[in-house]
Amino acid sequence: MSVPKLCLTAALLLVSAGAEAKPLKPTGAEASTSLPDDAEVSYDVKNSFDRKQSTVWVEGDTSSSGLGSWIRYDLDGSPVVTELRIWNGNWYTYDYFVRHNRVKEMEISFSDGSTQTVTLKDEMVPQVVKIDKPVATSFVKVKVKGIYAGSTFNDTVISELIIYDNSPAETVAVSAVKASSVYPSDADGNYEPKNVEDGVLDSMWCEGDKGDGTNQWLEFAFAQPTTVGSFVLVNGNAYSPAYHKKGNRAATATLRFSDGSTQEVAIKDFFLPQTIKLTPVSTSSVKVTFTKAYPGSDFNDLCIAEASFKP
Numbered sequence: 468m469s470v471p472k473l474c475l476t477a478a479l480l481l482v483s484a485g486a487e488a489k490p491l492k493p494t495g496a497e498a499s500t501s502l503p504d505d506a507e508v509s510y511d512v513k514n515s516f517d518r519k520q521s522t523v524w525v526e527g528d529t530s531s532s533g534l535g536s537w538i539r540y541d542l543d544g545s546p547v548v549t550e551l552r553i554w555n556g557n558w559y560t561y562d563y564f565v566r567h568n569r570v571k572e573m574e575i576s577f578s579d580g581s582t583q584t585v586t587l588k589d590e591m592v593p594q595v596v597k598i599d600k601p602v603a604t605s606f607v608k609v610k611v612k613g614i615y616a617g618s619t620f621n622d623t624v625i626s627e628l629i630i631y632d633n634s635p636a637e638t639v640a641v642s643a644v645k646a647s648s649v650y651p652s653d654a655d656g657n658y659e660p661k662n663v664e665d666g667v668l669d670s671m672w673c674e675g676d677k678g679d680g681t682n683q684w685l686e687f688a689f690a691q692p693t694t695v696g697s698f699v700l701v702n703g704n705a706y707s708p709a710y711h712k713k714g715n716r717a718a719t720a721t722l723r724f725s726d727g728s729t730q731e732v733a734i735k736d737f738f739l740p741q742t743i744k745l746t747p748v749s750t751s752s753v754k755v756t757f758t759k760a761y762p763g764s765d766f767n768d769l770c771i772a773e774a775s776f777k778p
């Protein structure tokens with residue numbers, strides 16, 4: 468799509484964490500080292516938990532490949548951490564992913580002193596790590612114990628890491644997402660419908676039809692019939708307000724439920740999450756057909772960054 472900083476998640480996410488776990492917002496993070504910012508780009512540890520896959524932490528140990536480097540995420544209280552989801556390596560583009568080191572072995576440690584070492588895949592897909600013995604912990608520390616070598620740079624990179632605890636998810640568990648059409652993958656990544664439920668703002672579904680997105684649709688199948696009372700949406704490309712304006716955004720949609728009933732909704736032209744109230748309905752699926760789009764300045768393709776339903 469010729470838009471930099473759009474790298475997207477692949478459709479290979481095996482486990483939907485939304486079913487039984489809730490993502491946590493760390494109160495802060497510290498890294499062993501970070502590559503100094505250059506004129507335009509930050510490599511600070513804060514980039515590893517900003518919900519953007521195209522912003523990255525790069526360790527700053529210039530004397531090594533990054534072995535022994537670590538990040539410690541401080542948590543609010545002592546939640547029982549059950550799962551991590553990791554965007555390993557540099558997701559800025561496919562090219563950057565290959566050129567920088569990726570983490571191979573990662574040691575995960577908790578405030579009670581327990582540790583777990585995992586081997587990550589050398590793939591540009593979000594990786595789900597289940598914690599073997601979940602414990603109440605005030606922090607999660609991840610340490611680089613092994614790497615996959617980059618082709619150009621001897622620095623190890625983590626693009627994003629989301630920590631989940633054992634609280635019930637706030638959103639309805641989705642078993643599958645389908646779309647009417649998909650924009651073809653490019654150097655930045657893919658535009659698969661799965662991207663609307665990965666929790667990151669700069670991965671998205673984009674339709675691949677000739678038109679402006681009118682009559683294109685996303686269909687969500689739920690793990691079990693459930694009552695939905697609101698539709699939570701991040702419209703367009705939510706990387707930044709400027710990128711948000713480049714592509715088409717949804718303006719109105721018709722939601723069709725498994726009992727055949729429909730509801731029309733208006734969607735704000737807004738790059739932050741918005742919650743759209745529905746008349747509560749029990750359903751096993753929702754088909755969202757977009758019926759009008761706000762025009763983008765650069766691309767005539769409708770994109771949706773995130774979409775979910777709440778009871």
Ligand SMILES: [Ca+2]
Nearest residue numbers: 514519522626
């Ligand atoms: Ca990031």
Ligand SMILES: [Ca+2]
Nearest residue numbers: 662667670772
């Ligand atoms: Ca997303």
